[in-house]
Amino acid sequence: MQAIILGSAAGGGVPQWNCRCPHCTMAWAGDARVKPRTQSSLAVSPDGETWLLVNASPDIRQQLFATPALHPARGLRHSPIAAVLLTNGDVDHVAGLLTLRESQPFRLHATRNILDSVSANRVFDVLAPEHVARREVALDESFAPVPGLAVTLFAVPGKVPLWLEEGTPEIGQETETTVGALIEAGGKRLAYVPGCARVTDDLRRRLSGVDVLLFDGTVYLDDDMIRAGVGTKTGWRMGHVPMTGEGGAIAALAEVPIGRRIFVHINNTNPVLVEESEARRAVEAEGWTVAHDGLTLTL
Amino acid sequence: MQAIILGSAAGGGVPQWNCRCPHCTMAWAGDARVKPRTQSSLAVSPDGETWLLVNASPDIRQQLFATPALHPARGLRHSPIAAVLLTNGDVDHVAGLLTLRESQPFRLHATRNILDSVSANRVFDVLAPEHVARREVALDESFAPVPGLAVTLFAVPGKVPLWLEEGTPEIGQETETTVGALIEAGGKRLAYVPGCARVTDDLRRRLSGVDVLLFDGTVYLDDDMIRAGVGTKTGWRMGHVPMTGEGGAIAALAEVPIGRRIFVHINNTNPVLVEESEARRAVEAEGWTVAHDGLTLTL
Incomplete structure (x- = not known):
């Protein structure tokens, strides 16, 4: 299995279009200590030929351009992305x-809840059903979005998307709204959990023994954004468990056997973005x- | 007045994510004869400080990153884009x-028809009304989206967006669905018409005497896409008058006094993309x- 992290940042990216927090300021200035990062997306393939795209970020065109494995490879119209x-x-x-868009056939997989949220917006009809089949995925049932990849979705504590919030949303529900993906090929297992409000016992069990974990690294401390002065929301309020502190991902997963642990979906306010910083170390x-x-990653 | 063409390509950009037409193939390969181009967007400012963004392309984050005048310039959160x-x-x-998104205040201006089309999609609620006021603009009435810029919208022959098509759409209607913008500052006038199905007498009158015209350059000939083998649609069917031929933009505007004529919104199949090509010349x-x-452009 091959996996390419197309975008390692949370929503907004690094730098974020309207942000001058210290990290974005360094990125705008071209300071090598903060690499620019695009928004959250992952590509996975069993064979390096046919790829599954996990999440389609606003930066996808730039991400595909930067990734030769995902360039069209034959005929007049083609994409290695099959799903x-x-x-x-x-x-x-x-x-x-x-x-x-552009009449390229692929399959779009998600839970019923997520598909319904997307489909309620007619603008996504640019993906016409004759080209893009929308496939409902049940939780906890393995399916093959591309031949040779077995994927199982599972609920993780989350919340509804910001654009569907009404009043104060309930945080931390384990529903079809926010899921993780266990991706298996050739006897290897990769777990992808870019958004997760809390590490539960169930999650620890699921992640036990995976070869690679790509996990929610939005915030370092629950109050990153408040400390940075750019917002009032905690990580919890946004549906993201912090990296550090009691109940943070590092502590909560410390005893779980995992081959390689990688933080993804990193917000621009997270101090780990600065190479050689105390937080990064x-x-x-x-x-x-x-x-x-x-x-x-090759696994 | 300053104007920056942030994106000069039509939908899909150059190269388009799934396209290997000769022009996209050259762009994928880094062939200097076909410059990569992002999707259609323009920034205009009366003073170089406060900017109007005309159309928000999928590539906007990359476009802003590439354009220092549009980087945030003060405080923790800021954008020179006011509207x-x-x-x-x-x-x-x-x-x-x-x-x-990201709680940045600006004003969103469009005709009622265009605003309604966008607002019917809840995903655009990420632009919360307390930050982004949606302002209906009447045709043929001057307004100031940013101080010092006078803008007048006018109907041009067009069609509904692809994602709102039902059956065979009516092409060439002059309604609020597709508009041009006349932008004035300091006694200079720029006309921006990125989509136009036909050059009418009314349009010729409006464009007469402008200092700069940025005009629909989607297709070279009406059947570009068919010739390229990548589609069945004519320029007309997509709502775009060709550059050349009888009734094409070059001929239809030849007798109209215009300071500078510039093609924008250029599709990847258009042969003018190739520097030094016969079509470009x-x-x-x-x-x-x-x-x-x-x-x-400075005017």
């Missing part, structure tokens, strides 16, 4: 569907890697 | 609104410029 899978309905995971000392765009 | 104007509801002109010989991304 797209969504793990929630957030803008940073669905807006890129609008770029995947701290998570690396705990055995975690901070993903960058283009990080390629 | 966004839409000239139709096509995906290549509205998808970028999803990137302009032919349109240049007629006094037209083929836009590229980043082309900056």
Whole structure:
């Protein structure tokens, strides 16, 4: 199995279009200590020929351009991407569907809840049903979005997308709204959980023994955004467990046997974005890697 | 007035994600004869400080990153973009609104018809009304989207966006669905018409005497896409008058006094994309410029 992290940032990317927090300021200035990062997306293939795109970020066109394995390879119209899978309905995971138009056949997989959220917006009709079949996926049942890849979706604590919030949303429900994906090929297992409000016992059991874990690295501490002065929301309010602290991902997964631990979906306010920073060193000392765009895994 | 062509390509851009037509193939290969181009968008400012974005393309994040004048310039959160104007509801002109989230205040201007098309999609609620006021614009009435810019919208022959088509759409209606914009500042006038199915007498009158015209350059001949073997649609069917031929833009505007004539919204199948090609030379010989991304005009 091959996996390419197309985008390693959370919504907004690094730098975010309207942000001058210290990390975005460094990225705008071309400071090598903060790599620019595009929004959250992953490509996975059993053979390097046929690919599953997991989440379609607003930056997908730029991401595909930067990734030769995903360039069209034959005929007049073609894409190595045979299927797209969504793990929630957030803008940073669905807006890129609008770029995947142009009558290119692929299958769009998601839970009924996520498919319904997307389909309620007529603008996604640019993906005409004769080209893009929308396939409902049940939780906890293995399916093959591309031949040779077995994928199982599972509910993780989350929340509805921001654009579907009404009043104060319930946080931490384990429903079809926010899912993780266990992806298996050739006896290897990769778990992809880009959004997760809390690490539960069920999640620990599911992740036990995976070869690679790509996990929600949105915030370092629950109050990153408040500390940065750019917002009032905690990680919890956004549906994201922090990396550190009591109940944080590092501590909560410390005892779970996992081959390689990689943080993805990193928000621009997260101090781990700064190479050689204290925060970066701290998570690396705990055995975690901070993903960058283009990080390629062979397993 | 300053104007920056942020994106000079039609929907899909150059190269298009799934296309291996000769022009896209050259762009994928890095052949200098075909510059990569992002999707259709324009930024205009009366003073170089405060900007109007005309159309928000799916590539907007990449376009802003490439354009220092549009980077945030002060405080923690800021954008020089004070207003966004839409000239139709096509995906290549509205998808970028999803990137302009993150609680940044600006005004969104469009005709009632275009605003309604967008607003019917709840995903655009990421632009919360407390940050982004949606302002209906009447045709043929001057308004100031940013201080110092006077803008007048006018109907041009067009069609409904692809994602709103039902059966065979009516082409060439002059309604609020597809508009051009006349933008004035400091006694100078720029006309922006990225989509237009036919050059009418009314349009010729409106464009007479403008200092700069940015005009629909989607197709070279009406049957570009059919010749390229990548589709069955004519320019007319897509709502775009060809550059050349009888009734084409070059001929239809030849007698109209216009300071500078520039083609924008150029589809990947259009042979003018190839530098030094016969087609490129032919349109240049007629006094037209083929836009590229980043082309900056001071008038």
